[in-house]
Amino acid sequence: MRLTAIRGTRDLLPEELVRWRAVEETAREVFGRYGYREIRTPLFEATELFVRGVGAGTDIVEKEMYTFEDRGGRSLTLRPEGTAAVVRACLEHNxxxxxxxxxxYYIGPMxxxxxxQAGRYREFWQAGVEAFGSDDPALDAEVILCAYDFLTGxxxxxxxxxxxxxxxxxxxxYVQALREYLAPHWDRLPARDRERFEKNPLRMLDSKEEITRALIQEAPQVLDFLSEKSRHHLETVCRLLEREGVPYRVNPHIVRGLDYYTHTxxxxxxxxxxAQDAVLAGGRYDHLVEEVGGRPTPGVGFAAGVDRLLLALEAQGVAPEPGPELDLYIAVIGEVRAEALALAxxxxxxGYRVDLEFLGRSLRAQMKTAHKRNVPLVALLGEDELREQRATLRDMRSGEQRSVSLEELIPAVAQMLSHSNPN
RNA sequence: GUGAGUGUAGCUCAGGCCGGUAGAGCGGCUUGACUGUGGAUCAAGUGGUCGUGGGUUCGAGUCCCAUCACUCACCCCA
Structure with a gap:
């Protein structure tokens, strides 16, 4: 059988990578403006890191991890998310x-x-930021601001x-109050939500079951259970976002699938x-560092799904113009390949991006290739030109053509390129 | 993990019910019309283990079973 990329993974071909790189560049640029520096951690870690970091009871850990044993009998796991590994690296290197x-910040596959399904892959890319060391709500606001600048950028x-x-x-x-409110309605709950009731009642807040949604409408709200301090924290975040012009909606049904979140x-x-329309998500995680074995250190961050960002950009018709991949193509006629290579x-x-003919095809075929590759300039090198140590330069946009001595070729190329590309 | 739909040329798809020599449109490449010049036009050539494996049959792209993959939704999440 023919070998193919395995399920849930895919190849990123040169054409798509133009857009991928644009997203990555925007991420680096925006994150850099907010004072983030890049970190890269291994694609796999000790399984225990994710069990402790992400949470033993979460779906991610219970049924979604790529866990395997290496030849030394260690249990390893391909990282399902970025934060736990970043924390581990910070602790390890103090x-x-x-x-x-x-x-x-980090960018890489998870x-x-x-x-x-649509917008969901087994190997998917995330770009995320983590800010450690302060529990100031201004930092939460700044992280959201950074996310907002990134997405709008x-x-x-x-x-x-x-x-x-x-x-x-x-x-x-709150969880207890939610349980108490829902318990009398147990008989009416769909099987799925009964499971959630037992395992993670917060999950019922974003249930898609009609009956549960109706019940949740009347249920006690997280916001009413917040302590004075927590409420103040949230209010400060809101106030700062408003001041910076970031549009947001307080939505008490937002719950995250990872155990480590607190506050925001x-x-x-x-x-x-x-269906998979969440493009970026995050929050505060004031106990995670301790959980992974460090001294208590607050943190806040987010992760964006690069694959989904690209889908959203495509759906919204945002397509950057790719621009030519080459500056010049050398068309070769006759036995001049050594000279053509030297010229290239x-x-x-x-500093020019140059390609040339290796198949000895007709000039017509070579011109077609140059045109198809959107090359602005073609240098023609044939036995006629070579005898006089010259080349013919053709501007593919205007069709204008001139003979140039090989000595003056580089300045001539520079001039013709700046002409055909006035920006 | 659950459910539904779909796999035939590079792309979009017909053929399938009712088994009998694999097709169309678009695109790619090569050559020519046009001796060393792209875009437009025309002509010729070039392309498929019909997802894979098995079964039924004289004969399977077509029917049956299995399997893999894709798509969408659930679930979960970025």
Whole structure:
């Protein structure tokens, strides 16, 4: 049988990578403006890191991890998300001691064993930021601001920022209240939501079951259970976002699937994506560092799904013009390949992107290739030209053509390129 | 993990009910009309283990079973 990319993974071909790189560049640029520095961690880690970091009871850990044993009998897992590994690296290299507020970003593939569907892959890319060391709500606001600048910087429109707070210690009180409210309705609950009721009642808040949704309408709200301090934290975040002109909606039904969140949680959805419309999500995680084995260190961050961002950009018709991949194509006629290669080398070392003919095809075929590749300039090198140590330069846009001595070729190329490309 | 739909040329798809020599449109490449010049036009050439494996049959793209993949939704999440 023919070998193919395995389920849920895919190849990114040269054409698509133009857009991928644009997204990555925007991420680096915007994150850099907010003071984040890049970190890269391994694609796999000790399984235990994710069990402790993400949470033993979460779906991610229970049924979605790529876990395997290496030849030394260690249990390893392909990272299902980025935050836990970043925390591990910071602890290992004592980065928290270096700066009182430590800001790091990452871009890379993550792995989850899920059924693939629109906007969901088993190997998918995330770009995320983590800010450690401060529990100031201004940092939460700044992280959301950074996310907002990133998304709008990509050209995305029709975004909704959902904001909520899960509080901290009071979360347990709320969960209990939610259970007490729902318990009398047990008989009416769909099987799925009964499971949630037992395992993770917060999940019922974003249930898609009609009956549950109706019940949730009347249910006690997280926001009413927040402590004075937590409420103040949320209010400050809101006030700062308003002041900076970031549109958001407080949505008490936003819950996250990872256990480590406290206080602020947020999710950004984009239009045109189908069922998987969350394009970026994050929040505060004040206990995660401790959970992974460090001293108590607050943190806040987000992760954006690069694959989904690209789908959303496509759905919203935001397509950057690709621009030519080559500056010049050398068309070769007759036995002049050594000279053609030498010419290409000279031009390349002068900084131009150059390709040339290797198949000995007709000039017509070569011109077609140059045209198809959208090359602005073609240098014609044949035995006639070579005798006089000259080449013919053709501007593919205007059709204008002139003979240039090989010595003056580079300045002539520079001049013709600047002409045909007036920006 | 659950459910539904779909796999035939590079792309979009017909053929399938009712088994009998694999097709169309678009695109790619090569050559020519046009001796060393792209875009437009025309002509010729070039392309498929019908997802894979098995079964039924004299004969399977077509019927049956299995399997893999894709799509969408659930679930979950970025």
């Amino acid at each position: 980065l928290f001691a270096e700066l009182p507020v430590l800001k790091l 792995y989850r064993y899920e059924r693939p 990509l050209g995305l429109r029709s975004l909704t920022i959902h904001l909520n707070s899960l509080g901290d210690e009071e979360r347990q009180t 949680v947020f999710e950004v959805t984009a239009e045109g994506l189908g 080398t000279r031009l390349r070392r002068a």
